[in-house]
Amino acid sequence: MNVIHSTPLTDSVRARGLTKSFGGNKVLAGIDLTVPTGSLLALLGPNGSGKTTTVRILTTLLAPDGGTATVGGHDVTREGVAVRRMIGLTAQQATVDDLLTGRENLELFAGLYHLKGRRARRRAEELLERFDLAGAANRLVGTYSGGMRRRLDLAASMVSAPRILFLDEPTTGLDPRSRAELWSVIRELLASGTTILLTTQYLEEADQLADRVVVISGGRVVADDSPAALKRQVGTERLVLRLSATADAPRAAAALGTYAGVEERELTLALQGPDHLRRALDALHRAGVGVEHVELRTPTLDDVFFELTAAAA
Numbered sequence: 001m002n003v004i005h006s007t008p009l010t011d012s013v014r015a016r017g018l019t020k021s022f023g024g025n026k027v028l029a030g031i032d033l034t035v036p037t038g039s040l041l042a043l044l045g046p047n048g049s050g051k052t053t054t055v056r057i058l059t060t061l062l063a064p065d066g067g068t069a070t071v072g073g074h075d076v077t078r079e080g081v082a083v084r085r086m087i088g089l090t091a092q093q094a095t096v097d098d099l100l101t102g103r104e105n106l107e108l109f110a111g112l113y114h115l116k117g118r119r120a121r122r123r124a125e126e127l128l129e130r131f132d133l134a135g136a137a138n139r140l141v142g143t144y145s146g147g148m149r150r151r152l153d154l155a156a157s158m159v160s161a162p163r164i165l166f167l168d169e170p171t172t173g174l175d176p177r178s179r180a181e182l183w184s185v186i187r188e189l190l191a192s193g194t195t196i197l198l199t200t201q202y203l204e205e206a207d208q209l210a211d212r213v214v215v216i217s218g219g220r221v222v223a224d225d226s227p228a229a230l231k232r233q234v235g236t237e238r239l240v241l242r243l244s245a246t247a248d249a250p251r252a253a254a255a256l257g258t259y260a261g262v263e264e265r266e267l268t269l270a271l272q273g274p275d276h277l278r279r280a281l282d283a284l285h286r287a288g289v290g291v292e293h294v295e296l297r298t299p300t301l302d303d304v305f306f307e308l309t310a311a312a313a
């Protein structure tokens with residue numbers, strides 16, 4: 001790593017009350033988020049929840065209808081040029097050219113940042129090395145695997161050595177191994193002082209990388225917490241119970257407490273701690289509720305949203 005930033009300890013990204021509608025469709029209904037300098041914030045949400053819209057506003061590609069945002073201390077609507085000078089963006093859609101080699105792509109990007117000749121070549125070389133693409137530098141990008149392509153995208157967004165990096169779903173569609181490789185590259189960028197806002201649909205990714213997680217759903221922030229606190233809130237495992245009789249459901253829910261979701265005869269409970277399973281089954285037994293089937297599942301993003309939106313309601 002050869003990028004050393006000396007940035008005062010402030011918030012690199014601050015958004016307050018961002019709103020955006022497309023036609024009559026209110027996509028963002030007041031988004032607040034803060035990314036302290038040198039940290040990684042994961043913006044977690046399902047497809048269509050407004051992640052890309054938020055990133056486009058913060059990277060000056062789209063004007064918000066309302067609210068304010070600063071990036072690197074500059075207002076995104078009034079000081080777009082200053083903001084753009086400080087940031088890098090890896091968009092959800094790849095920006096690299098299939099018909100060029102990895103090296104040619106990076107030299108092209110270097111040119112966009114006014115690096116010429118030898119300086120452009122040196123910068124491309126550094127980035128190829130750093131993102132583990134040196135061996136494939138002279139191959140056409142069209143022959144790259146999904147993971148290599150994402151690493152090249154990331155390298156391209158680091159050409160100007162930005163202090164603040166936006167990564168829009170960098171690992172969506174990648175196999176587990178390429179995903180893990182990209183995570184390690186992202187960790188290195190973070191360790192070298194880059195502030196990162198990353199969007200993801202994967203709870204696990206947020207857990208792996210983020211200092212803080214903002215969960216959005218329906219254009220609103222439904223949680224803003226550390227990964228550990230989020231996991232405590234949604235539990236580490238789901239207990240799914242099928243009751244012997246539908247009529248027992250209300251009694252079962254009452255016996256289990258607040259975090260139970262009920263659908264006909266099926267009850268879902270986020271387990272909090274090792275003896276929760278035993279306590280839950282004891283409670284049902286004492287309440288005289290018959291259980292036909294018991295299953296343990298790791299939480300999916302759907303479970304998290306169910307939990308968070310149920311807790312908010």
Ligand SMILES: Nc1ncnc2c1ncn2[C@@H]1O[C@H](COP(=O)(O)OP(=O)(O)O)[C@@H](O)[C@H]1O
Binds near residue numbers: 045051
């Ligand atoms: N330029 C646009 N015009 C109309 N609708 C849009 C536009 N951009 C996004 N949307 C809509 O806004 C919603 C949020 O989209 P997006 O921010 O891309 O979500 P995400 O990145 O979380 O999947 C979606 O319903 C999408 O169809």
Ligand SMILES: [Mg+2]
Binds near residue numbers: 052
């Ligand atoms: Mg998106």
